[in-house]
Amino acid sequence: MSTKTSMKSNEKLFQQFPEVSTQEWEAVIMKDLKGADYTKKLIWQTDEGFNVRPYYRAEDLVDISYLDALPNEFPYTRGYKTDSNNWEIVQEITEKDPKKANEMAIYAIGKGANLIAFNATDITTITQMESLLNGINLENHGVQFNHSKAYIPLVKLFIEYINAKGYNKENIIGAINFDAIVFALKQGKFYRSKEEDLDQAFELISLTKELKKFKVINVNGLALHNAGASIVQELGYSLATANEYIAYLVAKGIPVHQVTRKLQLTLSVGTNYFMEIAKLRAVRLLWSTIVDQYKPECDCAYQLKVNTVASSWNKTLYDPYVNILRSTTEGMAASIGGADSIALKPFDLVFKQEDDFSARINRNIQVILKEESYFDKVVDPAAGSYYIENLTHSISEHAWKLFQHVENQGGMIALVENGEVKAEILKSCHKRNMDIATRKVILLGTNQYPNTNEMMLDKMERSCDSDSSGLQSYRGAKAFEDLRLATEQFAKNNFRPKVLLLKIGNLAMRQARAGFITNFFGCAGYEIIDNAGFASVEEGVNVALDTHANIVVMCSSDEEYATLGVEAAQLLKSKNPKTLFVIAGNPSESIEALKAAGTDDFIHVKVNVLESLQKYNNLLLN
Numbered sequence: 001m002s003t004k005t006s007m008k009s010n011e012k013l014f015q016q017f018p019e020v021s022t023q024e025w026e027a028v029i030m031k032d033l034k035g036a037d038y039t040k041k042l043i044w045q046t047d048e049g050f051n052v053r054p055y056y057r058a059e060d061l062v063d064i065s066y067l068d069a070l071p072n073e074f075p076y077t078r079g080y081k082t083d084s085n086n087w088e089i090v091q092e093i094t095e096k097d098p099k100k101a102n103e104m105a106i107y108a109i110g111k112g113a114n115l116i117a118f119n120a121t122d123i124t125t126i127t128q129m130e131s132l133l134n135g136i137n138l139e140n141h142g143v144q145f146n147h148s149k150a151y152i153p154l155v156k157l158f159i160e161y162i163n164a165k166g167y168n169k170e171n172i173i174g175a176i177n178f179d180a181i182v183f184a185l186k187q188g189k190f191y192r193s194k195e196e197d198l199d200q201a202f203e204l205i206s207l208t209k210e211l212k213k214f215k216v217i218n219v220n221g222l223a224l225h226n227a228g229a230s231i232v233q234e235l236g237y238s239l240a241t242a243n244e245y246i247a248y249l250v251a252k253g254i255p256v257h258q259v260t261r262k263l264q265l266t267l268s269v270g271t272n273y274f275m276e277i278a279k280l281r282a283v284r285l286l287w288s289t290i291v292d293q294y295k296p297e298c299d300c301a302y303q304l305k306v307n308t309v310a311s312s313w314n315k316t317l318y319d320p321y322v323n324i325l326r327s328t329t330e331g332m333a334a335s336i337g338g339a340d341s342i343a344l345k346p347f348d349l350v351f352k353q354e355d356d357f358s359a360r361i362n363r364n365i366q367v368i369l370k371e372e373s374y375f376d377k378v379v380d381p382a383a384g385s386y387y388i389e390n391l392t393h394s395i396s397e398h399a400w401k402l403f404q405h406v407e408n409q410g411g412m413i414a415l416v417e418n419g420e421v422k423a424e425i426l427k428s429c430h431k432r433n434m435d436i437a438t439r440k441v442i443l444l445g446t447n448q449y450p451n452t453n454e455m456m457l458d459k460m461e462r463s464c465d466s467d468s469s470g471l472q473s474y475r476g477a478k479a480f481e482d483l484r485l486a487t488e489q490f491a492k493n494n495f496r497p498k499v500l501l502l503k504i505g506n507l508a509m510r511q512a513r514a515g516f517i518t519n520f521f522g523c524a525g526y527e528i529i530d531n532a533g534f535a536s537v538e539e540g541v542n543v544a545l546d547t548h549a550n551i552v553v554m555c556s557s558d559e560e561y562a563t564l565g566v567e568a569a570q571l572l573k574s575k576n577p578k579t580l581f582v583i584a585g586n587p588s589e590s591i592e593a594l595k596a597a598g599t600d601d602f603i604h605v606k607v608n609v610l611e612s613l614q615k616y617n618n619l620l621l622n
Contacts, residue, residue: 022057022059025055029042029054042054046275047230047231047428047431047432047435048230048231048232048275048394048395048398049232049398050394050397050398052390052391052394055386055387056386056387056390057386058386060386060390061386061389061390063393064389064390064393066285067384067389071379071380074288074292074302075284075285075288075289076284076285076287076288076302076303076304077281077282077284077285077392078281078284078338078379078380078383079281079284079338079379079380080284080303081338081379081380082379083379084376084377084379085335085338085375085376085377085378085379085380085381086370086376087334087335087339087340087341087342087376088114088115088142088340088341088342089112089113089114089115089341089342089363089366089367089370090113090115090116090117090144090307090309090341090342090343091104091105091108091109091113091115091116091117091343091359091362091363092117092146092343092354093105093108093116093117093118093119094119094353094354095119096119096121096122097122098122098123098128098129098131098132099131101118101119101132102131102132102133102134102135102136104359105118105136106135106136108359108363109136109141111360111363112363112364112366112367113141113363114140114141114142115141115142115143115144115173115341116136116141116142116143116144117143117144117146117343118132118143118144118145118146119146119147120132120145120146120147120148120154120176121147121148121149123145123148123154123157124150124153124157125157126157126160126161129157129158129160129161130161133161138162138165138167138172138173138174139167139168139171139172139173141173142173142174142175143173143174144174144175144176144177144218145158145174145175145176145177146176146177147177148176148177149191151176151178151200151204151216152200152203152204152207154176155176155204155207155208155216156207158174159207159208159211169210169211169212170210170211170212170213171213172211172213172214173213173214174211174213174214174215175214175215175216175218175264176204176215176216176218177218177220177266178200178201178204178216178217178218179217179218179219179220179241180194180197180198180200180201181241181244181245181412181413181416182219182220182223182224182241183197184197184413184416184417184470185223185224185416185421185422185470185471186223186227186470186471186472187469187470188469188470189469189470194413198245198248201216201217201245201248201249202248202249202252202254204216204217204262205249205254205258205259205262208262212261214262215262215263215264215305216262216263217245217262217263217264218263218264218265218266218307219238219241219242219245219263219264219265219266220238220266221234221235221237221238221265221266221267221268222266222267222268222309223471223473224237224238224425224471225267225268225270225311225313226268226311226312226313226473226474227425227426227429227471227472227473227474228313228425228426228428228429228430228432228433228474229425229428229429230428230432231272231275231276231279231395231399232395232398232399232402233402233424233425233428234267234268234279235267235279235282235283235286235395235399235402235403236398236399236400236401236402236403236405236406237402237406237412237421237425238265238267238283239283239286239287239290239399239403240402240403240406240407240411240412241412242263242265242287242290243290243403243407243411243412244411244412244413245259245263246259246260246263246290246291246294247411250294255296255297256291256294256295256296256297256301257296257297257298257300257301260291260296260300260301260302260303260304261300261301261303263304264304264305264306264307265283265287265304265305265306265307266306266307266308266309267279267280267283267306267307267308267309268308268309268310268311268313269308269309269310269311269330269331269333269334269337269339269342270310270311270313270314270330270333271311271314271326271329271330271333273329273332273333274333274387274388274391275391275395276330276333276334276337277333277336277337277382277388277391278337278382278388278391278392278394278395279337279395280306280308280333280334280337280338280339281337281338281380281382281388281392282392282395282396282399283304283306283399284304284306284338285392285396286396286399286400286403287302287304288302289400290403305340305341306338306339306340307339307340307341307343308330308334308337308339308341308342308343309343309345310326310327310330310331310342310343310344310345311326311330311345312345312349312473312475313432313474313475313476314326314443314475314476314477315345315347315349315350315475315477316350316443316445316446316475316477316481317350317351317446317456317460317477317481318445318446318450318451318454318456318477318481318484319444319445319446319450319451319454320347320348320350320351321347322444322445323345323347323348323349324347324361324365327344327345327347327361327362327365328365330344331344331365331366331369332369332375335369335375335376336375336381336382337382338379338380342366344362344365344366345362346358346359346361346362347361350475351456351459351460351461352459352460352461353461421471422470422471425471426471429474432476433476433479434608436476436477436479436480436610437479437608437609437610437611438608438609438610439605439609441476443476443477443480446477446480446481446523447477447480447523447609447610448519448523449519450484450519450522450523450525451522452518452522452525452526452527452528455488456481456484456485456488457485457488457489457492460485479610480523480524480610480613483523483524483525483610483613483614483617484523484524484525486617486621487524487525487526487617487621488525490621494621496525496526496527497521497524497526497527497550497551497616497620497621498526498527498529498547498548498549498550498551499517499521499526499527499528499529499549499550499551499552499553500529500531500540500543500544500547500549500551500552500553501514501517501518501528501529501530501531501553501555502534502537502540502541502544502552502553502554502555502568503531503532503533503534503540503555503556504533504534504535504536504537504540504554504555504556504560504564504568505556505557505560505564506556506557506559506560507533509555509556509557510533510555510556510557511555513555513556513584513585514530514555514584516584516603516605517553517555517582517584517603518530520603520609520612520613521551521553521613521616523609523613524613524616524617526551526616529543529547529549531543537564537567537568537571538571540552540554540568541568541571541572541575544572544579545575545576545579549579550579550580550620551579551580551581551582551616552568552572552579552580552581552582553582553583553584553603554568554581554582554583554584555584556584558585558587558589558590561583561585561587561590561594562587562589562590562593565583565587565590565594565597565599566590566593566594566597567597568581569581569594569597569598569599570597570598572598573597573598577598580600580601580616580619581598581599581600582599582600582601582602582603583599583601583602583603584603584604585602585603585604586602586604586606587602
């Protein structure tokens with residue numbers, strides 16, 4: 001016999017717990033802060049131009065208008081999926097040889113990939129197209145063609161191939177990576193001319209009219225991100241680019257729903273987890289707002305395919321297995337945000353071509369997210385989260401302001417041609433680089449916690465340098481990596497700089513500062529000579545001389561620097577003036593005395609790590 005209890009929907013589950021007001025929460029927080037500045041301690045001032053509070057409550061959702069909309073309802077913040085959160089697992093294949101690329105594609109499909117992104121640079125004949133696509137069922141598995149500079153001939157070859165195979169054209173899933181506007185931004189000029197390049201979009205839509213699921217315009221927001229753009233810039237500029245295509249093609253007589261059906265958006269996904277989730281929700285909201293201005297005849301016009309590709313900006317040369325963790329975070333964020341496809345990057349992409357192992361890791365991350373973690377089962381699981389809904393709202397507002405600015409200035413093409421877009425993204429890039437240089441942003445294994453025994457110079461198989469005058473891709477870790485590579489190169493024929501930790505006095509302070517210095521100089525690949533500590537300054541200086549240390553860093557307390565630091569500086573400089581003497585910390589009361597005794601530098605948490613290490617490389621490697 002079973003008993004059933006019922007509860008009205010408006011009854012409180014726990015009557016014994018009274019509601020706590022925001023004012024009461026704030027009072028407790030202020031008490032815990034003990035007079036510290038609330039804004040400095042708890043408010044996150046983002047690179048996107050808005051602040052994030054330490055917590056959100058139901059009252060913070062009042063001004064958000066779209067919360068009552070269900071999935072697949074305007075304004076589509078919650079996406080277009082209604083029965084699952086499935087996405088396409090993308091395998092990017094960089095191999096140019098069509099036969100080898102085909103073999104790799106067949107293998108990847110058998111291991112879980114369901115969309116193959118080919119490098120189509122050298123596909124110029126029907127024989128090559130047949131070799132590339134042999135054995136791939138194009139009605140079950142999508143294909144995308146990247147890197148071609150002649151997309152119209154390529155599409156004609158593709159259509160010839162599917163006609164010969166007798167495919168149902170309405171079931172063909174795929175895309176080409178055509179984006180004339182972002183191409184002009186990256187290269188500093190249009191491929192032929194603005195008019196000719198935009199006319200290609202019109203011709204591509206006409207050519208593929210019967211291929212209803214085949215996209216021919218791929219707005220490349222990924223390129224903006226990888227050049228250093230913020231999330232707001234990536235969205236604002238990408239949507240402005242999309243609007244340029246829509247306006248141009250609608251003016252040519254193509255109904256808006258036929259234009260949007262042929263357009264997809266490729267965005268980056270990075271490791272700023274909740275921001276990335278919110279970004280993908282925000283882009284659908286803004287897209288529907290833009291399309292709505294064209295008064296589409298069909299609701300299908302509001303649907304936007306959003307592809308996500310893992311960031312290259314945050315990938316690192318050193319400690320490359322950390323890139324697997326980054327990719328996992330990116331895959332999770334993309335799936336929760338409702339991405340239609342996800343392409344993760346090989347963990348070793350910085351220094352070599354993808355191999356079977358790194359490709360398998362890429363696929364398996366997504367397979368695990370689906371088959372073991374069930375990320376594909378729940379539509380828009382972030383909905384209702386006070387935090388994520390507010391992030392979505394803030395990103396939308398700021399990206400919309402940027403979009404309106406672009407439109408008021410004449411549109412995306414005008415701002416690409418006058419250099420404003422490039423200049424603004426470079427400003428963002430500089431800010432992001434400065435955050436890495438000062439460790440406001442941590443790249444594990446690169447600007448914090450480096451493995452000083454790791455050598456990568458001889459493993460480098462590839463270089464991605466470009467000589468175009470346009471907007472270039474960049475990685476945040478590159479400046480630090482250049483330091484370490486320079487150290488490795490110098491050490492081949494000379495020596496590897498040595499740093500001796502002269503630990504003395506206060507045990508807690510010397511250990512803490514020794515750890516800080518180990519991480520600091522380890523970022524340049526220097527050899528760290530650690531020890532248990534010294535009983536006297538003389539003992540430490542003698543060991544430094546015996547080990548031929550290039551830098552001696554005293555690690556102790558501020559109070560002891562006033563005496564032991566002065567003694568150490570004087571003794572070391574009297575025995576070997578060329579050895580650099582450094583104090584770990586910023587002992588304000590004894591700085592002048594330490595300088596007078598021969599101290600060369602003071603290293604502490606407020607210094608620019610990158611600039612300091614560049615200075616040491618210039619001193620020691622030249």
